[in-house]
Structures are given as structure tokens and as C-alpha cells.
Amino acid sequence: MRFILLNPKLNINDKIFLKDPETSALGKKILQQSILLIDEIGFEAYTFKKLGERIESNESSVYRYFENKHKLLLYLSSWYWSWVEYRLVFGVANLTTPQDRLKIAITIVTEDAAEADISEHIDVRLLKRIIINNFMKTFLTKEVDEEIRSGFFQIYTRVIQRVTDIILENAPKYPYAESLASTIVEGALHQHFLKDHLQSITSCNSCTSPTDFYLSLIDNVLKQNV
Amino acid sequence: MRFILLNPKLNINDKIFLKDPETSALGKKILQQSILLIDEIGFEAYTFKKLGERIESNESSVYRYFENKHKLLLYLSSWYWSWVEYRLVFGVANLTTPQDRLKIAITIVTEDAAEADISEHIDVRLLKRIIINNFMKTFLTKEVDEEIRSGFFQIYTRVIQRVTDIILENAPKYPYAESLASTIVEGALHQHFLKDHLQSITSCNSCTSPTDFYLSLIDNVLKQNV
DNA sequence: TGCAAAATGATAGTAATACTATTAAGTTTG
DNA sequence: CAAACTTAATAGTATTACTATCATTTTGCA
Numbered sequence: 001m002r003f004i005l006l007n008p009k010l011n012i013n014d015k016i017f018l019k020d021p022e023t024s025a026l027g028k029k030i031l032q033q034s035i036l037l038i039d040e041i042g043f044e045a046y047t048f049k050k051l052g053e054r055i056e057s058n059e060s061s062v063y064r065y066f067e068n069k070h071k072l073l074l075y076l077s078s079w080y081w082s083w084v085e086y087r088l089v090f091g092v093a094n095l096t097t098p099q100d101r102l103k104i105a106i107t108i109v110t111e112d113a114a115e116a117d118i119s120e121h122i123d124v125r126l127l128k129r130i131i132i133n134n135f136m137k138t139f140l141t142k143e144v145d146e147e148i149r150s151g152f153f154q155i156y157t158r159v160i161q162r163v164t165d166i167i168l169e170n171a172p173k174y175p176y177a178e179s180l181a182s183t184i185v186e187g188a189l190h191q192h193f194l195k196d197h198l199q200s201i202t203s204c205n206s207c208t209s210p211t212d213f214y215l216s217l218i219d220n221v222l223k224q225n226v
Numbered sequence: 227m228r229f230i231l232l233n234p235k236l237n238i239n240d241k242i243f244l245k246d247p248e249t250s251a252l253g254k255k256i257l258q259q260s261i262l263l264i265d266e267i268g269f270e271a272y273t274f275k276k277l278g279e280r281i282e283s284n285e286s287s288v289y290r291y292f293e294n295k296h297k298l299l300l301y302l303s304s305w306y307w308s309w310v311e312y313r314l315v316f317g318v319a320n321l322t323t324p325q326d327r328l329k330i331a332i333t334i335v336t337e338d339a340a341e342a343d344i345s346e347h348i349d350v351r352l353l354k355r356i357i358i359n360n361f362m363k364t365f366l367t368k369e370v371d372e373e374i375r376s377g378f379f380q381i382y383t384r385v386i387q388r389v390t391d392i393i394l395e396n397a398p399k400y401p402y403a404e405s406l407a408s409t410i411v412e413g414a415l416h417q418h419f420l421k422d423h424l425q426s427i428t429s430c431n432s433c434t435s436p437t438d439f440y441l442s443l444i445d446n447v448l449k450q451n452v
Numbered sequence: 453t454g455c456a457a458a459a460t461g462a463t464a465g466t467a468a469t470a471c472t473a474t475t476a477a478g479t480t481t482g
Numbered sequence: 483c484a485a486a487c488t489t490a491a492t493a494g495t496a497t498t499a500c501t502a503t504c505a506t507t508t509t510g511c512a
Contacts, residue, residue: 183416187409204405221447
């Protein structure tokens with residue numbers, strides 16, 4: 001809610017969409033119902049035709065907003081990382097010690113979506129689940145280099161860079177700050193996934209969260225790299 | 227080569243295939259040429275029809291070995307993790323100190339495929355690239371719980387558990403051994419991917435490898451958790 | 453208010469995908 | 483050498499991932 005109010009410009013790369021879905025009622029419905037539908041049936045089974053039926057509109061209308069469902073997923077991903085970035089920037093803004101800033105930063109990029117985080121048409125809790133289950137698929141394609149060049153992953157990389165910078169504030173000589181940041185951000189999604197599906201290879205459960213694990217990890221690294 | 231000789235039974239869950247591809251010339255051709263074709267055009271564009279043409283056989287013949295391309299990818303993944311497990315088991319077998327065992331284990335699960343690792347019909351170097359680009363897709367489906375129950379990810383989870391055990395040998399009281407192991411194994415694939423496509427968010431490049439990063443990481447963790 | 457432009461909805465059509473079924477030909481092996 | 487099995491070839495179906503066209507509705511601004 002606050003997020004939307006303070007971010008009228010979401011800053012999503014405009015090559016991702018044909019027509020900005022935030023500018024019309026139908027567009028918002030497409031976003032909202034896509035999230036519900038992808039969460040229900042999975043991204044593979046999700047089609048624009050099924051979405052069209054669900055929103056009592058038409059396949060062809062959806063195609064006027066997004067070229068294909070991959071672009072729509074890129075849009076949702078950008079929205080999600082934009083939301084993380086917002087919370088990251090404001091979360092650390094008033095903190096003075098590097099240690100506090102790092103602790104909050106790691107918490108924000110690894111924690112569960114809180115229940116209250118529901119903006120008008122985007123259910124962030126469901127969106128986070130979609131990101132956990134699908135974000136890697138936006139990367140793992142033959143077209144990834146082209147799409148990186150087009151700036152489709154800019155917001156995501158900016159989030160990683162912000163975390164990297166905060167790590168370096170704490171340990172200026174640590175030589176693997178970028179890899180540690182990307183490992184934590186991507187790894188947290190993976191740990192959430194394992195917690196839901198493959199408990200035997202994660203230490204995370206109802207008592208221990210990915211955030212606990214990564215806070216401990218970063219603490220161990222920093223103590224060795226002051 | 228040695229791997230194939232010492233592993234006549236690859237131990238791949240037999241619900242993954244309809245007919246074991248290792249038992250016929252056509253089956254081996256399917257594996258070999260699938261690896262080449264997926265590497266060339268990507269898993270999304272890869273179809274059994276294209277494969278059929280390429281091996282001068284027929285779509286319908288391929289379907290007698292695998293229900294669909296997802297199962298084939300599961301097969302290739304199992305083959306890969308089986309190969310990692312083999313190297314892991316033999317790599318640490320004669321090492322007496324926990325420290326050495328851990329160092330070698332982390333190296334094996336994070337390093338590049340060496341050029342020499344080419345068995346008869348499987349080019350392990352290409353296979354590794356396919357795993358980097360596609361392994362997460364085998365997980366990220368609506369059917370994952372069912373497939374885990376069917377044992378399709380058994381070899382992978384066994385690899386993670388072996389790494390977990392070796393971590394615990396070194397730090398018996400460390401509370402996040404499973405998560406650390408899964409973060410390293412999955413994260414190493416991701417770091418290899420970033421090194422190839424998104425250098426700005428990884429510290430890995432031609433001088434620094436994912437192995438360097440994770441060896442340093444595990445060293446930091448252990449020094450804090452003796 | 454009224455008309456032009458824009459947005460949406462409905463239908464149809466195409467090429468490719470992901471299969472299944474059938475049958476014929478070739479190969480193996482007991 | 484015949485039965486059993488494997489493979490090859492063809493055809494066919496339902497679904498997907500679009501594109502094109504046109505009619506209808508909504509809007510925005512003169």
C-alpha cells in the first residue's frame with residue numbers, strides 16, 4: 001500500500017510489456033488474476049486463453065499487454081524485486097551502524113512476505129510464492145544474454161548490488177562480496193522452496209527460517225573478514 | 227570412463243524411463259544426441275521430433291524410451307548427480323582428516339567439469355552445462371511433490387546428505403549443516419551461470435572460481451563453529 | 453453533447469507441440 | 483526358422499501460442 005503510494009513509477013523496463021498494465025483496469029485485472037491463476041495451476045499450465053476466460057475477457061486482449069507469458073513473468077518478477085528494493089532502501093535508510101544495516105538488509109531479502117503486504121491489485125504473499133517457484137525460469141533460457149542486455153534484470157541486479165555494498169561496508173576487504181550477495185538472495189528463494197517440498201536437505205522448518213540461517217552465515221563470514 | 231566401468235548399474239529410478247536407454251544402441255544415441263541438441267538449441271526448443279530427425283530415427287521411437295522431455299531431463303540430471311556422487315565417494319574415501327575430506331568434497335561439488343570426463347556416449351562437459359542451465363527446472367514444477375515421493379530426486383538428495391555429513395564431521399554442533407550443503411551445491415550451479423551471463427553480480431571470473439568462493443565460505447563458517 | 457480515436461471482445465485461422473495409435477519392416481534369439 | 487521384440491513410418495488428435503480481422507464499447511476532448 002505505502003509501496004504503491006510512494007512508487008507511482010514502478011520503473012519496470014518498458015520493453016517487457018506492449019502496454020503498461022498499471023495504466024488500465026483491464027491491465028490491473030490481468031496482473032491480479034495472473035498471480036492467482038499461476039499460483040493455482042502453475043506457470044507451465046497457465047495460458048493467456050485460460051486467463052482470458054477467468055477475467056471474463058479475451059485471449060486477444062491479454063496479448064495487447066504482453067507478447068507472451070514469459071514477458072508477463074518478467075513483469076511480475078520486476079514488480080517483486082522493485083518491492084524488495086523499496087523495502088531495502090527504506091529499511092536501512094535511518095540505520096547508522098554498518099552491522100545494523102547488514103542485519104536488516106539480509107532479513108529483508110530472505111524473510112517471508114508478511115501478511116499485511118497486500119497492495120490494491122497485487123497480493124504480495126502469493127507473488128512471493130510465484131517468485132520462489134518460478135523466478136529462476138526467467139533466467140534459464142536461451143535468450144538470457146539478449147534479455148540482460150535489454151535491461152530486463154536491472155532491478156534484480158540492483159538489489160544484489162545494494163546488498164553487496166552493505167556487505168563491503170562491513171568487510172571492505174572481503175573478496176567475494178558479489179557472490180555472497182547473489183548466493184544469499186537466490187539461495188533464500190531456494191531454501192524457502194526446500195522448506196515447502198524437500199525438508200530432508202534443508203535446516204529450515206517451522207522453528208528455523210532461511211533468515212536465521214543466512215544471518216548466522218553472514219555473521220560467520222564477517223567475523224573472519226573484518 | 228572409469229565411472230561407467232565401475233557403475234554398470236547407474237541406479238537411476240526406473241520410473242523415470244519407459245525403457246532403459248543404456249540397454250540399446252538407439253537408447254544411447256538418444257542420450258548422446260539429446261545432450262548435443264539441448265545444448266545447441268536450449269531445452270525449451272528441444273523436441274522429440276527434432277531429436278528423431280537428428281538421430282535418423284523417429285519421434286515415436288524416442289517415446290518408447292521416455293514419456294516426455296521432462297522425464298528425459300530427469301534422467302540426465304540423475305546421471306549427472308550419480309556421476310558427482312561417484313566422484314565424491316571415491317574422492318574422500320582415502321582421506322583421513324575431516325578437514326581434507328571437506329575440502330575435497332566442496333571442490334568436487336563446485337568445480338568445473340574437467341575436459342577428460344567424457345564417457346562413451348555422454349559428454350560430461352556438455353552435460354554439466356545442461357545441468358547449470360536446466361537442473362532447477364526439474365524441481366520447479368507443480369508435480370514436484372509427487373516426483374519427490376516417487377524418488378526422482380533421490381540421487382541428488384543423497385549427494386547433499388553426504389556433503390551435510392562431512393560438514394558435521396568438521397563442526398558437529400553447527401545447526402545449519404543441511405542448508406549450508408544445499409546452498410553450496412545449488413549455489414555453485416548458479417555462480418557458474420552468473421559467471422557466464424551476469425558477471426556484475428558474481429565475484430567469479432577467469433581468476434576466481436565458484437570453488438574458491440565456497441572453500442573460503444566453508445572455512446569461515448567452520449572457524450566459528452568448531 | 454457528439455464524434456473520432458482508442459480499447460476491448462469475438463471469431464477465425466495457422467503452425468507447432470505433444471502426444472497416441474496403427475501397421476509394416478527389420479532383427480534377435482530360442 | 484518362427485515367434486517375439488524392436489524400430490520406422492505415417493496418420494491423427496487436442497492443445498498451445500500466437501496473428502489477423504472486424505465489430506462493439508468506452509473515452510476523451512472540441
